[in-house]
Amino acid sequence: MKWTAILRSLFSQSVDLLGPPDAHCLVCGGRRRGLPPRSADGLRIGDWLCDGCLACIPWIRRPACPRCGRPVFCPDCIRQPVRAFEMNRSAVRYNDDMKAWLALYKFRGDERYGEVLAEMMLPAFERLTAEVSAAAGDEAGRVVSGTGFAGLKKISGWPDRMRGGRQAAGQVWHAVTYVPVSRERAEERGFNQSERLARATAMRANAPLLPLLRRIRDSGKQSQRGRSERLRAMRAVFGPDDAGIRRLAELRASCGNRASEPVRVLLVDDIYTTGSTVEACAGAIRAAASYPVQVYVLTWARS
Template sequence: MKWQTFMNSVHQFISPPVDTCLTCNKRVKQLNTSLAICEECTRTIPWIAKPRCGVCGRHIGCPDCTRPAAAQRAIVCNRSSVAYNAQMREWLAQYKYRGNERYAELLAKMLERAYTGMKREFTNTHFKWKIDFITFVPVSQVRLSERGFNQAEMLGSILSRKQRIPLIPLLERRRHTVKQSFKSRHERIQDMQGIFQLHSSAVQRMKDVLNSYSSSTSPLPLRILLVDDIYTTGSTVNACAHILKEAGLSLNMPLEVYCLTWARS
């Protein structure tokens, strides 16, 4: 063994390897094994362990779900991993706007935690809650060209792989809109009118899922998990869910749409 190789081995033995935290860039001896970030950053995550609102999953008092218009919602409920604060805004910006692809795995792991909680919440001794397939909120071609990827599709894809649930693109965006963060609640709702449509292959794919079940195991209803990055007013996910439910009615297919988002603002 060469002298330099020997010394490197000794150095590694007496000095444990050092990792760099993705989110704060600090060098630490060991990262959190589940999220691959340092323990200090892990402790600051504003997890939503038990939502205050059983519909939208908000962690604080929710005026939106008490409005009369809320009765027209198309989703069964939304659950989110975290509360959207300044730190989470920065993490999402790194992933969504700055193209830091390493954040995709971190955010997806956080999303999976919310999915696990949702599954536990809706499963009881007499009923096993099961999602039949995952879909995602589509982005416009303009956004796709700007970013090079659809952040919701990426998160849904990773969740699909980890949970072994089929990922099916069911929706398309009919037109481009300016960023929703620049709009009021009323403007967001108005802007979502007629913005989504079924993907050209959606109906056939939904039929294929139904046909994959035997008559004895056919799901009643078919359950779809709609993935997005942030839930603010719910206008986007509800617009998507309305399209999906209309498709279910046209196929005489009982259908429920659940929403899973990484953050709840």
């Protein structure tokens, strides 16, 4: 029996060494039961995580606040009912586990988490696209509107599965943009996590990724600030990227938009806390455009 146990241990170790590196869960390191099939357009979350870690993801299934997408009562939107952006939708709650995942990507440079985070944003992207489509009266919106999270899971390939679906998503979103980071942060991290999340989103939306914003000054780290401090810190932080704004105007003209028809821009960021960052960004975009612009927000996490 002793030799049997030893042989089993050696066999298990040899499988671990010879098996594919992604057979282990990215988060806990444990072996997954098997590699799920890959989708036609890339990997899925199950390609990185075990069932246990997948079950720990705090998905936002039913936003309680229609403006900011918070899953519970939101006093911020009660205090400030008029916003520069139309609405925000987030994929998950920002709890301790999600904070750790983001830190490994944002501060430790583990790019595998970037792919996971981008994939996790898909249900929120589909929900937001469905809501905007329904409001605009698009056929795609009528098909998926009101399905909720369970329905969206059934059609999780909706923007990607059909080329017609991609075209519908492209009609919903005229452009995708992101929150810029300061030069110091870019040099420190080597990348802008919001830009990378926006790039993946733009591919799903079949819309161009445009740098519509530039950071005029560094606001400092926001994580330790309260709501009022965040609002003060974000004043005059962002300005328009003139080249990106011109490109947006060219796209609007090429699409044949009527003068009264708004351009829909999807602004992507990693975390929504008080909304001060996306509020400042949306205001800068709208102030720079000489035509109607509606800014919607997609974030990975909602605190």
